[in-house]
Amino acid sequence: MAGKVDGFVRPGSGRGLLDVYGDRFLLKLLVRKEIKIRYRGSVLGLLWSYVKPLMQFLIYFIALGIFLNLEHGTPNYAIYLFAGIVLVNFFTEALSNSTRSIVDNRDLIRKIYLPRELFPVATVWVSAAHFLPQMIVLIGACLLVGWAPSVLQLAAVVLIFIMVSVLATGLGLMFGAVNVYFRDSENIVDMIVMVVTWASPVLYVWSMVQRAMGPWYWLYQLNPMTTAVEVFHWAFWEPTLKADQVVTGTIPPNLFTVWLPVSMVVTLVVLFLGQLTFRRLSVHFAQEL
Amino acid sequence: MTSFGPVAISCVGVRKQFVLRHTRSLKEALVWLVKGRKGDLSKKFLALNDVSLEVRKGETVALLGLNGSGKSTLLKLISGVLQPDGGSVRTRGRVAGLIEVGAGFHHDLSGRDNVYLNGAILGMSEKQIDDMFESIVEFSEIGEFIDTEVKFYSSGMYLRLAFSIAVHTDPEVFLIDEILAVGDEPFQRKCIAKIKELAEKGKTLFVVSHDLDLVSTICERGVLLEHGKVIMDGEVHEVVGELRGRSLDA
Numbered sequence: 001m002a003g004k005v006d007g008f009v010r011p012g013s014g015r016g017l018l019d020v021y022g023d024r025f026l027l028k029l030l031v032r033k034e035i036k037i038r039y040r041g042s043v044l045g046l047l048w049s050y051v052k053p054l055m056q057f058l059i060y061f062i063a064l065g066i067f068l069n070l071e072h073g074t075p076n077y078a079i080y081l082f083a084g085i086v087l088v089n090f091f092t093e094a095l096s097n098s099t100r101s102i103v104d105n106r107d108l109i110r111k112i113y114l115p116r117e118l119f120p121v122a123t124v125w126v127s128a129a130h131f132l133p134q135m136i137v138l139i140g141a142c143l144l145v146g147w148a149p150s151v152l153q154l155a156a157v158v159l160i161f162i163m164v165s166v167l168a169t170g171l172g173l174m175f176g177a178v179n180v181y182f183r184d185s186e187n188i189v190d191m192i193v194m195v196v197t198w199a200s201p202v203l204y205v206w207s208m209v210q211r212a213m214g215p216w217y218w219l220y221q222l223n224p225m226t227t228a229v230e231v232f233h234w235a236f237w238e239p240t241l242k243a244d245q246v247v248t249g250t251i252p253p254n255l256f257t258v259w260l261p262v263s264m265v266v267t268l269v270v271l272f273l274g275q276l277t278f279r280r281l282s283v284h285f286a287q288e289l
Numbered sequence: 290m291t292s293f294g295p296v297a298i299s300c301v302g303v304r305k306q307f308v309l310r311h312t313r314s315l316k317e318a319l320v321w322l323v324k325g326r327k328g329d330l331s332k333k334f335l336a337l338n339d340v341s342l343e344v345r346k347g348e349t350v351a352l353l354g355l356n357g358s359g360k361s362t363l364l365k366l367i368s369g370v371l372q373p374d375g376g377s378v379r380t381r382g383r384v385a386g387l388i389e390v391g392a393g394f395h396h397d398l399s400g401r402d403n404v405y406l407n408g409a410i411l412g413m414s415e416k417q418i419d420d421m422f423e424s425i426v427e428f429s430e431i432g433e434f435i436d437t438e439v440k441f442y443s444s445g446m447y448l449r450l451a452f453s454i455a456v457h458t459d460p461e462v463f464l465i466d467e468i469l470a471v472g473d474e475p476f477q478r479k480c481i482a483k484i485k486e487l488a489e490k491g492k493t494l495f496v497v498s499h500d501l502d503l504v505s506t507i508c509e510r511g512v513l514l515e516h517g518k519v520i521m522d523g524e525v526h527e528v529v530g531e532l533r534g535r536s537l538d539a
Binding site: 023033040112283 | 299307381406
């Protein structure tokens with residue numbers, strides 16, 4: 001608790017995300033609760049976390065890979081596709097759930113003071129728990145086709161996971177706080193979720209965008225999710241390519257020297273703005289909900 | 290009041306105002322803007338007006354007043370759920386509320402899971418809950434049902450478990466809002482005995498209740514609120530007498 005003067009505290013004044021760290025035990029319980037109740041009463045339980053993305057993957061793969069014949073231009077298109085899909089799924093689930101988290105927990109927020117950042121952060125963790133099984137499926141598929149990543153590539157996966165988590169937390173804090181006042185926020189996020197799958201090179205290849213956008217390509221690359229998906233392709237898809245399958249320009253130029261650092265800065269700025277908005281608006285959560 | 294310790298709760302000139310929005314349509318807001326922001330778009334309601342109050346450690350205070358006098362608002366300001374629009378509220382030591390027992394319960398979790406979740410929500414650490422667990426279950430008289438999902442509990446069991454967790458949180462300052470009427474009569478007596486025990490242990494109690502006879506047995510000091518203002522602050526029986534007199538006039 002901040003604001004300490006001679007042992008006094010101002011009730012309800014917190015240090016934002018730092019308080020969440022101090023309250024790790026409660027965070028853990030909130031995450032566990034969400035996971036427990038998500039699949040309550042269902043026979044397959046957590047298996048749904050595998051089934052849904054597999055289904056989504058199959059649809060895209062059959063429609064785009066086979067019908068539209070993208071498999072022809074992009075070897076191992078299935079891996080390419082799935083690496084992007086799991087990451088985007090993680091991001092969209094984390095974002096849309098954290099946006100709703102404050103309003104969904106209104107009963108608690110109206111009655112008991114807690115660091116309110118707990119709720120969006122907990123939902124991002126829950127999404128991470130659903131992301132994990134999908135990663136296992138992805139890694140399994142990669143190993144089947146002879147995946148041999150370098151240490152650097154594995155480190156990049158971890159880095160991207162952290163970056164996407166932070167990005168989703170930042171945006172979730174922002175839209176979650178605004179959602180208390182204007183429920184339009186949910187709809188805006190629904191739209192972002194819809195756009196994000198197509199605004200990063202999940203289903204197609206980055207060079208197609210470059211051809212279309214020309215000198216404006218940097219705009220496309222500013223989106224941290226674009227960079228995140230491209231790094232995932234570099235880590236999962238590229239090491240599965242055989243010698244005779246080498247494709248020129250698997251990753252855009254300057255991905256690691258320019259765009260990854262830029263994305264990390266954008267992500268941190270988003271987190272900062274999210275926390276700032278959240279703090280400003282959270283003062284009146286209890287009376288607005 | 291010389292026997293009491295340092296100040297535990299300090300409210301200085303606290304003001305809290307609520308905005309009652311009639312409509313929130315964009316069209317009306319636009320019309321209002323175009324007309325040069327004339328008139329008030331929303332109606333304001335002053336729930337608390339310049340409330341100053343000091344509670345020392347170990348005091349037992351009853352906050353009295355008719356409905357709508359601002360009692361619960363003051364309690365929420367002290368617990369930190371609401372923030373004042375003016376003045377300052379400060380507390381010393383850990384504050385926990387028996388406000389809205391069971392607010393943090395989830396129906397699809399077992400009693401055990403809910404004890405941990407609710408305990409943590411009320412500010413207990415993992416170790417504290419581990420240590421208190423047996424005692425919480427025993428006090429609640431839930432027994433073997435502790436591993437059953439809470440949605441299958443009777444309303445009495447539900448409230449007993451929630452109350453039991455709340456009284457075991459062991460803060461220095463207890464905020465109690467209308468929860469003394471929990472469960473059947475034997476359990477109510479047990480709750481009241483527990484609260485009196487807390488008072489004897491030197492805990493600070495801040496109680497809101499309409500049960501005037503009950504609060505005058507638990508508390509020593511009474512604070513009377515009317516339309517968001519403190520109009521009397523003194524020995525509890527005198528304050529209760531004053532409130533009864535005013536209710537008759539009304």
